[in-house]
Amino acid sequence: MPPRLNLFTARAVPVLRSSATPSAARRSFTTILNANRPCAATTNGLTTPLQRRCNSSGSDGQGRPKGPTEDPLPHVSEEAAEVSKIMDKKCDGAPSSPELEQGTPVSEILRRDKDAQKHAPKVMQDQMNRPSGSRSFSTSAFRMQELQANNNPSSSSDDASAALVANMIAQVTEQAAELHPGLKFPAPAELPRTENFRKRYDTVVDQFTKTIMRDGKLSKAQKNMSFVLDHLRTAPPPQINPRRRLVGAPPASQLPLNPVLYLTTIIDSVAPLLKLRQQKGIVGGGVSVQVPVPLTLRQRRRTAIMWIVEASEKRRDSQFAYRLANELVAVAEGRSGVWDKREHAHKLATSVRSNVSARSGTKNRMG
Amino acid sequence: MAWQTSNGLVHAVHAVRRTAQLRPLSVLSASTPLTLQQRQPARGYATEGSQQKSGAAPEIDFSTFKNTPSRIVPVSPAYFSGSPKFIDHILNLEHILAKYASLPTVAPGTAPRMAWFKLLQFREVVGEPVPTKKYKSLLAILQRLNRIEPKLMPDEVQNAMNVFLRPGNPYAFKPVPATLDERGVARGKGKRKAASAVVHLVEGEGEVRVNGQTLVEAFPRIHDRESATWALRSTQRLDKYNVWASVQGGGHTGQAEAVTLAVARALMVHEPALKPALRKAGVITVDARRVERKKPGHVKARKMPTWVKR
């Protein structure tokens, strides 16, 4: 079975296990991603009908090809359980072998283990309590049709009471959603920072774009930037040099799918912490002395970007964007001279570190 | 000449007042009232009167003598401070503030807007060289007093504040808030760089036309398209309104952002309560920057030609 991945529910779930080989890593990623979609119908009674398909054997959808918005396969743990049933002829509730093979979602372990459930992080507890099966993109159109067709005969007895309850709920929600007098439609949600007109791009991407801009031609710079990001997305995952690791990066195989994170990681990894400043008058006699000065985050990134752009000039690809993209990948793989620059800058700064105190001494004397 | 300005007037009044205060000295020496001509070189310390009239001193009238103070005391305790009137004002306001400090106040933005004297005007009124910083502190007290709940505002405070108001109320005239026309269309205008846009916004399903073209034809760059519709997308209303924009002048960026401003203003006609959200999205902030003009003798707006001596 190919691994299936649902990225949308994946946001808040931390990746708890990383494997050695990329394929295994992807696999465990997958399983964990699916963790918060338990198939068993849970607490919320209203959502139960929607989830029925999850558990159903699939006989209803057998005859026709599946539509684009249908989710035809069962949950990964079910699949694993079935496999184990076939393989091991064991049919207790807790399948044993899939854990070894596929990695068991944390949430499943938690569900079995009440004690661990208590001590689980709050995020995971919340996820356990949340109504399941709510994919962020709505795929309910097809399923709703089927359900309506299926449910009508069976649920006729409950209809009256259900309608009453639904009516009450509708009334309550209507009252709750009473609009502000100055609004015609529901008020917008709280705006994140990037919803500001002037700050719509990611910080690093924006800084990078503005740095590679020449002669005020922003749209050209943006075109180059999008090419670079596309290249990062399509180039094979970087072979990380163990001596020059990217700082705080997820496994290399996951980087291309999130080019902005990829770019951020590359830049932050080669950004120097310090710079040297020539300062006169510390030791007297008009001799200037190099003093290491710490850089802010933005300054550090700028230095790194300038280095990368500079190094890309020496490449022999025909276009600027190609050169830049290739240089970025080279940095990720530890092949670039930018790393040497960083090490050199740090080494120099370390060698003149004694001047830091001299500088602070002068400051004190003066102030 | 100096009489023409109010400041000069104030100074003159002061001079008169000073003479009046110091009059008793001359009164002492001259028992008979002086003629106008004699009084003309009126100086506080004049002793001419005694010189003019020679002869025996008049009889001392002790009843009047006792009432005059032995030392002349200024009216205000701040007389020797250099800016006595200003300090009097400050002290007065501080006193009032202390008296009514316990009254409830309203939020800073909601207090009625008052047109206080500008610094130059105030200097003319009090006739003293009031420093900027000190005037600011006075304004701070006034603002604080103004924040007292309008319903509970004591007359004393009101009168004290009225002293500092400019004549006329520049904030009285408010533009009539724009409304939808009879077809439910809101109109908004916006400018940016050299472009100006007029937008007609109507409830609909997300069709956008710029100068009769589709959004894609009008703005080939996605960034510009996003800009033009930012007011609607940041409030999640892009699929709830139709936009008909006409924009002229300028380039792509200017046109797109002129449309942004116009759409945001038109949207505020439909839904005034969206103003905070739009402010936060940065779409109703007017960007008043324009290209700086070129000056004669300069190569560009500020660049100077190179100057060679030989």
Added chain:
Amino acid sequence: MVSSFCWGCLTRLPSAPRALLPPTLTAQRVAAFHTSTALLAAKKGASAPKYRQGTSMTMKKKKRPAERTRPPAVGERKALRKRIVLSNPNALEIPDMKEVSNETMVDSRLRGSVLGLPVPMLDQLRAVQAFQPKQGWSIFRRPGTVVRRETLEIARLIDGISGEGEEKGKVVKKIVSGARATGKTVHLLQAMSMAFTKEWVVITVPDSQELVTATTAYAPLSDENPNVYVQPEATAALLSRTVTANPVLSKLKVSREHTGLKAPVPAGTTLEDLAKMGIKDPAVSWNAFQALWAELGAKSAAPGFEKGFQPRPPMLVTVDGIAHWMKESKYNNVDVQPIHAHDLLFVRHFLSLLKPGTGQSSLPNGGMLLYATSASNSPTIPTLDVALKQVAARQAGVRPSAPEFPHPDLYAKTDQRVLDAFDSYGLPAPKEGTLELQTLAGLTREEARGYLEYFAHSGLLRENLTDEWIGEKWSLAGGGVIGELERIGRRLRVNTA
């Protein structure tokens, strides 16, 4: 009184060097009316005031230092520009993705979903140059296309033509038009993929501009016809494309005698070999192509060739960017006058297919003609616009005599040959459809959702695909223009991890 010195001696004084003479004695002194200007003029230029020399208002650009690295190798840039990447191994594979097949292509429930192109078919599609470099195939795991309304329509037509019903052997002629990036070329690609599925013969002209820009060789057809021209290299390339893309040709045998080729064609030769004769020797490529065309249109075998005769499959003929064929080409004739594109036999052949065939339909075994316009790379030809409007009017049933029938501007230069090319006078053959105009526009919101979900499933888009979000992108894409949707889908604004 006689002067004491001789005047003649005075006049014959040895001429002193000019520099020694005082300025008043120079010739200028004599010639000039005013003295001062002439005197000053001599000095001028030598010592003009030097302060404020830089009053010039011209802006000088700083010279960039010359690039030290060597330029890339010859052809490298073009190769980079024309490179077509069809797969991104980093993108996630969509496990339940359907492929184009006989069943799925006509399934209307799949409308709005993305159908993958079968992997074995990719070579065929590459051979006919169905993919274009800027179509954004390179970010997905495998190429796929959206099933939209027009796709289903064309799928039904193709299904009908290759089926056994009454539609069998029909000829459909369409001109695909539409705004920029509305998916015209991909529409052709979808038709090709369906035709390959049904084992049709696919003949394509992916780049019509190449034929008229005077980049391939040309020659008059013969001494009898000096005014029409063949393009041997281009024809050989067409044959080569056709042979590579259509393995069906190797199963079909020739059905008649062919002259004009170097060697006689014996019975039992496959059509593939026939075409290869033209590929090998471009001099006879036009004859080979004609022979191949006649073979593909054959309904029965001539006597002596019956052995192994198989009925010919229907054909799909596509041309992309026909506007280039509607003006004078860059080729010159012997009088150094430009040759009209319609005088190139290659072009003329494909344009003649638009008209009703004489006697039998232009594609005797049925099939489809899909000619697309281009909005990004296209000359402005007002006559073509009028011609397309006329096609649309005829399709709508407006008679040419009716007042609302569009006519070219009387005061503009009209190219009558262009109007005639689309004017389908004459009765069509029984199974032959008239020329139709199909205008592509944006996707519907549902189709746009399916397409954007494809991005999401591939792991390229990390957003909440709510209805508002889809509607917003739909509006931003100018009403669901698919190329713009693609650009928006791959655009990364913020890190939404």
